[in-house]
Amino acid sequence: NAGVTQTPKFQVLKTGQSMTLQCAQDMNHEYMSWYRQDPGMGLRLIHYSVGAGITDQGEVPNGYNVSRSTTEDFPLRLLSAAPSQTSVYFCASSYGPGRTYEQYFGPGTRLTVT
Amino acid sequence: AQSVTQLGSHVSVSEGALVLLRCNYSSSVPPYLFWYVQYPNQGLQLLLKYTSAATLVKGINGFEAEFKKSETSFHLTKPSAHMSDAAEYFCAVSDPGANSKLTFGKGITLSVRP
Numbered sequence: 001n002a003g004v005t006q007t008p009k010f011q012v013l014k015t016g017q018s019m020t021l022q023c024a025q026d027m028n029h030e031y032m033s034w035y036r037q038d039p040g041m042g043l044r045l046i047h048y049s050v051g052a053g054i055t056d057q058g059e060v061p062n063g064y065n066v067s068r069s070t071t072e073d074f075p076l077r078l079l080s081a082a083p084s085q086t087s088v089y090f091c092a093s094s095y096g097p098g099r100t101y102e103q104y105f106g107p108g109t110r111l112t113v114t
Numbered sequence: 115a116q117s118v119t120q121l122g123s124h125v126s127v128s129e130g131a132l133v134l135l136r137c138n139y140s141s142s143v144p145p146y147l148f149w150y151v152q153y154p155n156q157g158l159q160l161l162l163k164y165t166s167a168a169t170l171v172k173g174i175n176g177f178e179a180e181f182k183k184s185e186t187s188f189h190l191t192k193p194s195a196h197m198s199d200a201a202e203y204f205c206a207v208s209d210p211g212a213n214s215k216l217t218f219g220k221g222i223t224l225s226v227r228p
Contacts, residue, residue, distance in 0.1 A: 004157075031214035032214070033214050033215070033216070035216075035218075040123065040220055040221075041220060042118075042204060042218035042219055042220040042221050043158075043204065043206075043216070043218040044218070045215055045216065045217075048214040048215055049214065050214055058215065090157060090158065092158075092216075094214060101146050101163060101165050101208070101210075102148060102160045102163050103214075103216060104160075105150075105157040105158040105159075106157055107156065107157045108156075108157050
C-alpha cells in the first residue's frame with residue numbers, strides 16, 4: 001500500500017501560470033480532501049469530495065478547481081497562480097461514514113509563486 | 115461552524131518532563147476530535163482520536179488525551195518527553211459523518227530541551 005501519494009513534491013510557478021497538483025490513494029477511500037498549510041494558520045480546507053463525481057467547496061476555495069472522475073484520484077488545479085497561493089498543499093483521504101474516521105495525509109507539495 | 119483553539123504557538127519542555135498541549139473546541143454537535151503530529155518537512159500523522167467511545171484516549175508514542183465535554187477540551191499529554199517528540203502538533207475537529215472535513219487549530223510547536 002502506497003497510501004496517499006502527491007506529485008510534485010516541489011514546484012515554482014510564475015504569477016498567472018496554471019498547474020495541476022496530483023493526488024492519488026490506493027486504499028479505496030470514498031472521501032478525499034485538499035488542504036493548504038500556511039505558517040501560524042494551521043491547515044485550511046480548500047475542496048473536498050465524498051465520492052467519484054461529487055465535489056464541494058471548503059473554507060478557502062477561491063482560485064482552485066477540482067474534479068473527481070475516479071475513486072483513486074483527486075487533482076487540484078490552479079487556474080492562474082497568484083503569490084497568495086504560495087503554500088504547502090496536502091491531500092488527504094478517509095473512509096466514508098460508518099468506518100474509521102481519521103484522514104490519511106500525503107507528504108505534501110510545496111508551491112512557490114513568484 | 116466549528117472552531118479549534120490551541121493557545122500559544124510554542125511550548126518548550128525538558129526531556130523527561132510532562133508534556134501538556136491544550137486544545138479547546140467549539141461545535142454545535144458532539145464532535146469527533148483528533149490530534150495529529152507533523153515532523154519537519156513531512157505530512158501529518160494521526161496520534162489519537164476521540165469518536166464518542168471512551169473519553170480517555172490513548173495514542174501512539176505514549177500520548178493520551180481526555181475529552182471533557184463540560185470544558186469543551188481535548189488536551190494532549192505525555193508523562194515524560196523524549197527528544198524525538200519535538201514536532202508540530204495539531205488539534206482538529208469534525209462533525210460525525212463528515213470525515214472529509216476537518217477544522218484544524220493553528221498548531222503548537224513542541225521543543226524538547228536535553
